[in-house]
Amino acid sequence: MATHSEISPKAGAASARERRGTAVETPIRPPVDIREDSEGITVCADMPGVSKERLELRVEANTLILEGSARLDVPENAEALYADVRASTYRRTFALSGELETDKIEANLKDGVLTVRIPKRRELRPRKIEVRAG
Amino acid sequence: MFAIGSSAADSPFEELWQLQQQVDELFGAWASPSGGIRSLPQGSFPPVNIGHTPERVEIYLFAPGVDPKTLDISMQQNLLTVAGRRDIPTDERATYYRQERFSGEFRRVIALPEDVDPDRVHARYQDGIVQIGVERREAARPRQIEVH
Numbered sequence: 345m346a347t348h349s350e351i352s353p354k355a356g357a358a359s360a361r362e363r364r365g366t367a368v369e370t371p372i373r374p375p376v377d378i379r380e381d382s383e384g385i386t387v388c389a390d391m392p393g394v395s396k397e398r399l400e401l402r403v404e405a406n407t408l409i410l411e412g413s414a415r416l417d418v419p420e421n422a423e424a425l426y427a428d429v430r431a432s433t434y435r436r437t438f439a440l441s442g443e444l445e446t447d448k449i450e451a452n453l454k455d456g457v458l459t460v461r462i463p464k465r466r467e468l469r470p471r472k473i474e475v476r477a478g
Numbered sequence: 479m480f481a482i483g484s485s486a487a488d489s490p491f492e493e494l495w496q497l498q499q500q501v502d503e504l505f506g507a508w509a510s511p512s513g514g515i516r517s518l519p520q521g522s523f524p525p526v527n528i529g530h531t532p533e534r535v536e537i538y539l540f541a542p543g544v545d546p547k548t549l550d551i552s553m554q555q556n557l558l559t560v561a562g563r564r565d566i567p568t569d570e571r572a573t574y575y576r577q578e579r580f581s582g583e584f585r586r587v588i589a590l591p592e593d594v595d596p597d598r599v600h601a602r603y604q605d606g607i608v609q610i611g612v613e614r615r616e617a618a619r620p621r622q623i624e625v626h
Contacts, residue, residue, distance in 0.1 A: 375578035381571055388566075390579055392524075392540040392606035416538055417609060419531050425591075428525035429540055456542030456606015 371435035374410065374458075378438075382470055384463040385444065391434045392456035399453055401460065403446045408438045410458060443468040523564075523580035524608075526588060535590050535612045542606030543579075549603070551610060553596035558610065561585040 374389040391399070393414025400411040412434045440446060443464050450461045524541035539560055541549075549562040566581040568574075590612060598613035 375580075377566065377577050377579050378575040379569055379572035380575065381569065381573075386572075388579065390540075390542045390606070392542040395605050414607075415605070416527070416607065417604075418529055419534070419536065422529035422531050422536060425528040425530050425535070427527045428520070429527050429538075455544070455603075456540075 369431045369433060371411075371433040372429070372431050373436050374434045376436065382464075384461055387438070387458075387460040387462070389434075389436065389458045389460075390456065391453075391458050393432070394434065394453065394456060394458070396453055399458065401449075401451050401458070403440065403449065406440045406442075406446070408440050408446075408449075408460070408462070410434065410436045410460070412458075518586065522586070523584050524586070526586060528588070528590075530591065530614075532614070534614055535594055537588060537590075537608075537610040537612070539586070539608040539610070540606065541584075541608050544603075544606070544608075546603040546608075549601075549608065551599075551601050551608075553594075553599055553612070555596060556590045556592050556594050558588045558590055558612070559585065560588070560608065560610070 374391050376390075377386075377388045379386050387408070387410075389410055391410070391412045391414070393416060394412035395415065398413045398415060400409075402409050414432045414434070416432070440462065444462045445465050446462070448463050452459045524539045524544075526540075527538040529536045529538075537558060541562065541564070543566075544562050544564045549560065551561075552559045561584065563583045564581060566579060591614070593614045594612045595615050596612075599610060601608060601610045603609075
C-alpha cells in the first residue's frame with residue numbers, strides 16, 4: 345500500500361505576503377479528493393468554469409500538474425459587487441511515485457469536476473500472499 | 479511559513495481583518511461577507527460572485543458537479559435563495575488521502591440590490607457554474623436627461 349507521502353501536494357514556495365506583491369494572479373488551489381484502490385489512484389478536483397479547451401493536465405518529471413482557467417460570462421460594463429472568488433486560474437501539483445503508470449493517465453472533465461485516474465503498474469499491484477498450511 | 483514584515487499589520491490575522499474592513503467599505507454591508515446578516519463564513523459552498531450593470535445583476539455560484547435538476551432557485555423580493563445538494567459517494571474499498579471537496583446539502587441566501595425585479599430572473603448551468611441574471615426595474619436605471 346502506498347503511504348500518504350507518495351502522492352502529496354508540493355509545499356507552496358511563496359507565502360501569502362510574497363505573492364501579493366507580484367502582478368501575476370495567484371491561482372486558486374482547487375479542493376481535491378484523492379483515493380487509492382488496488383489498481384490505481386483517482387484524483388477529483390473542483391475546477392468550476394473550466395472547459396476542456398481551457399484545461400491543461402500534464403506530467404513533468406514525475407509531477408502531476410493540474411491547470412485551468414475559468415471563463416465567466418460577464419456583461420461588458422459589469423462591476424463587481426461581491427466576490428468570494430478573486431482569481432480565474434487554477435493550479436495544483438502532486439508528486440507521483442514510481443509504481444504509477446504516468447503514460448496511462450486518463451482524465452475526464454464534467455460540470456467543472458476533473459477526474460484523473462492514474463493506474464498502477466500491473467507487476468506492482470498488491471498481490472494476495474497465500475499462506476500455506478505447514 | 480509567514481514572512482517577517484515590518485508593515486502595520488504584523489499578524490496574518492490582522493491583515494485578514496484589515497482586508498475584510500476594506501471589503502466592507504467597498505461593497506457596503508448588504509453584500510459584505512462579515513456584515514451581511516445572512517452571509518456565510520468564508521469557504522462555504524458554493525462560493526459566490528456578484529456583478530451588476532445598470533440593467534441587471536448577475537450572480538455566479540461556483541457549484542461544480544451539481545445536477546442542475548436538484549437546484550432550487552427562488553426569489554422573494556430582493557432575496558435570492560439557491561439550494562441544492564452535491565453527494566459524493568464514498569468508495570468503501572478505497573483508501574482516502576484527501577477529502578477536501580464539499581459533500582451534502584447547501585443553501586445560500588443572497589440579498590441583492592433593492593431595485594431588482596423578482597419576476598425577471600433566468601438561470602443556467604455551464605461547466606459547474608450556476609449563473610443567475612436578474613433584471614433591474616426600469617425606474618431605477620440612470621436616465622439621460624435632455625436639456626432643451
